[in-house]
Amino acid sequence: MNRFISIVAIISGVIFQSLHAQNAILLPISPRSSGMGKTSLNFTDVHSLFGNQAGMAAVEEFGALGMVEQRFLLADLRQAAIGAVLPTFSGVFGLSLRNFGTLDYRESGVGLAYARKLSDRLRIGGQLHWAQINLAEYGSRSFFNLDFGIQAELLPNLWAAAQVRNAIRQEVLTREYTPTVFSAGLAYPLGEKVSLQVELVKDIDFPADLRFGIEYNPSKLIFLRAGINTAPGGWSFGAGLPILENLVFDFAAAYHPYLGFTPSAGIAYRKKK
Structure with a gap:
């Protein structure tokens, strides 16, 4: 009985609270994004693999990364991910592996991403990803889904981006669905050392979230980051x-x-030239 109650509590917490925070079912994970109010649509480095895959098109050399987060400081809500990005003559390919949860409730997944430049001012990208949810004593559920993204330069140095994540709405558990999320945003550099990002993110089941992020690079030794978001309301900071x-x-x-x-x-x- 205690084990059943524990399972129910974990499921309820992960599904409701994490979906409301728009970061469950293997949605974006990145300490760079987390430090900037969860903004990521206009990233153009290896972190784009876990955000807007269109940004991978700007990556010119092989890159890889590994990340971990401890959601709400709870040992049972740890997420880890590794990934790699490889530019080729036919575009940029990415591969990611994800894992989240405990023995009672676990999400795992694999993503295959692709991006390319259509011009110097236009990039597109997407990802086919497979995810599996394992629920102790109740079996597992697996499914495929798709993400699509775009980045475009509207004015000199003013970039706009848009993305849809989990484009195919699927039932994961009874009356619980994969979180289909639409987002759009702008990025603009204030000189050579400061960049600003603003994004509007809408999960079709929850209120829209307005996000602001800033990154400051005072020297070659450090990147400083901060951000806020409106739904449910929070703030963040970080560094590179x-x-x-x-x-x-x-x-x-x-x-x-x-x-x-x-x-x-x-x-x-990131491999240097």
């Missing part, structure tokens, strides 16, 4: 620390007004 010529250590802490802090950290590698 280049530790070797090809490696950057990223970390962040995001605050949820009802559920508390979610720390995250990761290592990103």
Whole structure:
């Protein structure tokens, strides 16, 4: 009986609270994004693999990253991911592996992404991903889904982006569906050291979330990040620390007004030309 109650509690917490925060069922994970109010639509580095895949089209060299987050500081709500991005003459390919949860409730998934430039001002990308939910004593459920994204330069240095995640709405559990999410945003650099991002994100089942993020690069030794979001309302901060010529250590802490802090950290590698 206690085990059953534990399972029900985990499911309820993960499905309701995480979906309301728009970050369950293997949705974006990135300490860079987490530190910037969850903005990520206009990223153009290896972190695009876990955000808007269209940004991968700007990656010119092989890159890889590994990340982990402790959702709301709960040991049972840990998510980890690894991925790699490979540019080719036919476009940029990406592969990601994800894992979330406990022995009682676990999500795992694999994503295959692709992006390419249609011109110097237009990039497109998408991802086919497979996810599986394992529920102790009740079996498992697996499914495929699709993400699509675009980035376009509207004016010099003013970039716009849009994306749909989990484009195919599917029932995961009884009356619980994959979170189909539509988002659009703008990014603009304030000089060479500061960039601003603003995004509007709408899960079809929940209120729209307006997000703001800023990244400041005062020197080659550090990137400073901060952000806020409106639904349910929260703030975040983080940093990126280049530790070797090809490696950057990223970390962040995001605050949820009802559920508390979610720390995250990761290592990103990018081959230099």
